[in-house]
Amino acid sequence: MSRLSPATAWALYDWANSAFATVVMAGFFPLFFKQFWAGSLPTPESTFWLGLTMTLASLVLILMAPMVGGLADALGWRKRILFQFTLLGAGATGALWLLPAGAWVWALILYGVASLAFMASNIAYDALLPAVAEPDQFGPVSSRGFALGYLGGGVVFALCVGMTLQPGWFGLTDATQAVSLSFLLTGLWWLLFSLPLMRRVVEHGPVSRPQVADAMRASLGQWRASWHHLRAEPRALTFLVAYWLYIDGVDTIIRMAVDYGLSIGLPSDGLILALLIVQFVGFPATLLYGKLAGRIGMARAIFAGLAAYVLILLWATRMDSALEFYLLAVGVGLVQGGVQALSRAYFARLTPPGREGEFFAFYNMLGKFAALFGPILVGALTLASSDHRIGMLAVLPLFVGGAWLLWLTERLGKCARQKEEAQ
Template sequence: MQKNNPRIVNAWCMYDWANSVHALVIVSSIFPVYFSATALSASGSPEINFFGFSVKSSVLFSYTVSSAFLITAALIPLCTAIADYTGRKKSFMKFFCYLGAISCMLLFFFTKDTLIPSLLLFGLSLIGWSGSIVFYDSYLPEIATEENYDRYSARGFSMGYFGSVLLLLFNLSMILFPHFYGIENKAIPARISFFTVGVWWILFAQIPFRYLPAGKPSARSVQSNWFFNGFQELKKVYGQLQDQPYLAKFLSAFFIYTMGLRTVMYVATIFGATELKLPSQSLIITVLLIQLVGIVGSFAFAWLSGQIGNIYALMIGVVIWIGICTGAYYTTEAMEFYILACTVGMVMGGLQSLSRATYSKLLPEQTTDTASYFSFYDVTEKLAIVLGTFIYGFVDQFTGSMRYSILALLVIFIFGLILLARIPSRKVYRFELESQD
């Protein structure tokens, strides 16, 4: 397939446009705020009766994220193995896309009487979203040459930010001015927002589904037991890491700092609502601000990586995250929270985009089974989210304060920085390879 084809690259980026509304509306803004308010009105306290156990709503939210990504980490190896052998990468991408989108649409029925089923639907939406991403990411080395990884990855993230902002602005207008739309029930705008996420996701996903290649079956013989094939693929990639020392070191560092980064992404709004008692409208507007700043951040880190190398750019991002966690621990005022939010926006998308591009660059040359390699990358990321959100929820439940959970994330980021420091810059890495040749 011809690489760097503008039509295919733009179609690939459109999936970021399509799915990022889930990350913004469902994960980061409207759903967490609505969930916190609904849980409080249902029980009269922050505690929820979950199958006979009394659990803080913020902890239950965190554990739902952990459980969803744990399930995804188990499913993805099986699916990517089948995708590699049968060439049905796009089919699996579609399946997870529709699973996530339909789950979001069903959240329209989220009320205090359907709290637990709606939380399960939220978990299914996470499984659908994260499952589709691994197949989406695996297309990058197939549609682009290495010198364009950073730029195209940043373009995808920035399009995702921009598209999700457009939908959030519409949803926010319904929440702030419901009478303009003829809505009397104040809970309805949020529920309509969940439905629009699913519609938007399915609608714009048709563009990448139309232009991205379907894939071709692997030349290797097909084994009869797909279950073991999936984990054999992971085992094979793990074995190949022994011959790719820089790739192995990067994955170790990626696992650690992603624990902190993605946990913040999922619990930041809950933190603002629970610890700082910020009003719902302020929280949603803050998340919108994060998205706008994130567009600049994605391209800024892509430019920075071109100047000093991917690893050094990632290290700068992690240092900023350490500062964010330190500031969050001492934050007591709304303005301090807003300043931190702007800083989060600058580094969140940039670090995710650069991580995806760096991994693509470090893959062995002539790699054909990109789905298997990105399955390993995705499982690494998902297990990091599982562990990170579990630690956050456990510390919150044990201490009764999310501020101590923030300190735990601070330690995680410091450890991630130390691991990144073990990896030479891309220029040094390439020079060593050329010297060996």
């Protein structure tokens, strides 16, 4: 571990927490919750409680994110806050292993706590990017993190899927025991691979630190102060709106893909395979995407990714076979990680020194708002046209609008540089 560079140690946290995103959030929890913990509840009721839990976790994050970011900046506590939320999230995830059948209330409580901790830890994690890389390396280092996240999430998810398909190979009695054990394995994975960051990344705190009590009091009014600071940075504010739009489109495609796959008759095990394809294609593709950004610039590379998403979307509206669904998964894997990684790196360049936690609090909040408009637009257009394929085209305005605002962000930067040169 001592030989790891700070940048690699930082990137390994993506490897660590992506296990939760892949195994728990996207993979096993929704299915296991309905079939094991909430099996006695009617399906609509279990769906309601699961959705309510995620909504409440997101609302709590929205309320606390500016305070967490402001406190991290004021006290230089980004690593401390990151590790505290990691302990909370990994502990809650591992505790799911202990719950018996029917314990749906406790399952939701632990899942809500783990989800909140996962989202909150990313505020401090993203804010540490300037501590491990110079601005010209933000793109490659951020891409390395997302690439390791895809690989790590894919590896542990493949292991957990293998345990459920062949429990006897692992000394387990059945698939139920295997899924339950997967939660413990995910919690331990998350905690273990966060240790390199804690040991190798050196955080440079503020020159003068306020008293903890004063910083706590100041953080309570952080919403208004953060909004004032963000308005003073028009490029950062414009990019945040652009990011909100196009990442909404990205997440809508991800979330609608499963429903779309089922609509063309793809079996559930095929959907798991498609998810694994995205994970393992995403690993090398994200690294290559970072190199592409080094040659053509981060903004142009993001534009290229958004253009690819438009083509993927148009292709999806004409898709009618399982093979095409798998090819679509490959296409998503080629660009998804690159767009996510370069967006984080691009925004890191726009954040004023000393306000990384504060600004990334807004960045992560908007990321959690992703897929807010997309599903509604898709549903409305599908209802109006009575054609699911036409409904998918409703996502196009999100990519177009996001691309236009990204172009406007670049124009603002160019104008600012011309003004400085003129002076």
